[in-house]
Amino acid sequence: MVENQIQANPERYRVLTGDRPTGPLHLGHLFGTLQNRVRLQDMGVDLFVIIADYQVLTDRDVADRLTQTVEGLVLDYLAVGIDPERATVFTHSAVPALNQLMLPFLSLVTVSELGRNPTVKDEIAHSRQDAVSGLMFTYPVHQAADVLFCKGNLVPVGRDQLPHIEITRSIARRFNERYGPVFPEPDALLSAAPVLLGTDGTKMSKSRHNAISISATADDTARLLRSARTDADRHITYDPVARPEVSSLVLLAALCLGVTPEQVASSVGTGGAAALKRTATAAVNEFLAPMRARRADYAADLSHVRKILQVGNERAKALADATLAEVRTAMGMTY
Known part of the structure; x- marks a missing residue:
């Protein structure tokens, strides 16, 4: 059982988890994911928390008030106990090499595989856009790059997100078979998180305005x-x-x-x-x-928040650059 293995050897695991900066984090996030992140961090697992700012654009034409929302997410992380001395908090857009992995990864999946992904289907059904963007359609591949750039080998998910992990595992396996061993095949850490409804009786969600945020008075x-x-x-x-x-x-x-x-x-x-x-x-x-x-x-000193992101971005960039160099070497692209 993965949980037993983590408890026995937490230093063997690197977790990648994160959030889209589409609004403040709420009680559903707190009991669903945030407490588990703090638990893993405290056990000694190497924790990476991505603020997926590019992925805001999967179902929105523009990212509104992005700077304030990103800073708000960092404040929420600090409030619940994520420690930037033991965890790496970084933003998607600050790590170019991460996004460059998308190109070879896209060659390893088929259009039909992406179209069958149930999470993508659900996101498309609830999209604010009139037409489906390419970014929305390739969302699982982007998430695979998020996990694999830092060679994450453990991803906490709910059962509804297991198809994303399967695509990530498939991409890692196919890359390794085609070009040589570079990536781990990450395991899913299934969450038994309680499901809290929003105030309107539907799923608690930032976009449905039915949630109680951590920052609410x-x-x-x-x-x-x-x-x-x-x-x-x-x-x-x-x-x-x-x-x-x-x-x-x-x-x-x-x-x-x-x-x-x-x-x-x-x-x-x-x-x-x-x-x-x-x-x-x-x-x-x-x-x-x-x-x-x-x-x-x-919140009284946002320079501290910006420093956390600066340090986290630098660590994430260094790892992504090293991984991309391995990928280029494996693919014979070191001209």
Whole structure:
């Protein structure tokens, strides 16, 4: 089991993970991925966190307020405990050699393979654009370059992202078979992350404006949770199938309080949705208070954020340049 191997020899693993800078990170990110990144970092795994600014353009004509959003992501990372002394935080666009790997990688996949990718299909279905761009269609290959440029051998994903890892593994294997051994075939670290719904009862998402961001104020959090969709049954239970909206609030409170969802439901009892929302609000605000305080401290000096990116970009560029040199040598392109 991969998890057991990581615990036994964390120094053998390099993790590549990251986010598109399309808006502030929220509670779904916190419990879904951010806490796991901090856990891996603290275990001694070499952690790379990519801010995928180029990939914003997969489903948008322009990247709005990009500088502020990128800096906001770094602040969120610092707030939750990612340590730039032990992790490499960098931006996509600052690493030219990473993107240069796209060209040979594209020759190793077929159009039909890209077209079958379920994540691409879903992204296309929810795209803001009238037509599908080439960048959107080749999204899995871009992600493969993200992972392989630093020779990442472990990628934390949910089950819905496994097809991306399979394409990455295929690209690594085909390159090695055609040109010689250069790349590892990365393993997927499956996440058992809880699924939190947004305040409208659908998937929590930055683009759907239904999420509670890590950087939200306590008052904003209370306002957003008051508007959360529930049902008319005053007896609160934890039943994700029959009562998904109520159960999502119960789960959120439980995650913040460190108890089981059943314990939260029992404590609210027949108090109804209003009592559940008060419980969830108090739990979320208490849980996020230290993170928000740290974030505010870092936000007071954005030069520190820019220094983190500068150092991270330099390390990522050095690795990407070395990998590209290996690729060119393997392909016989060292003229």
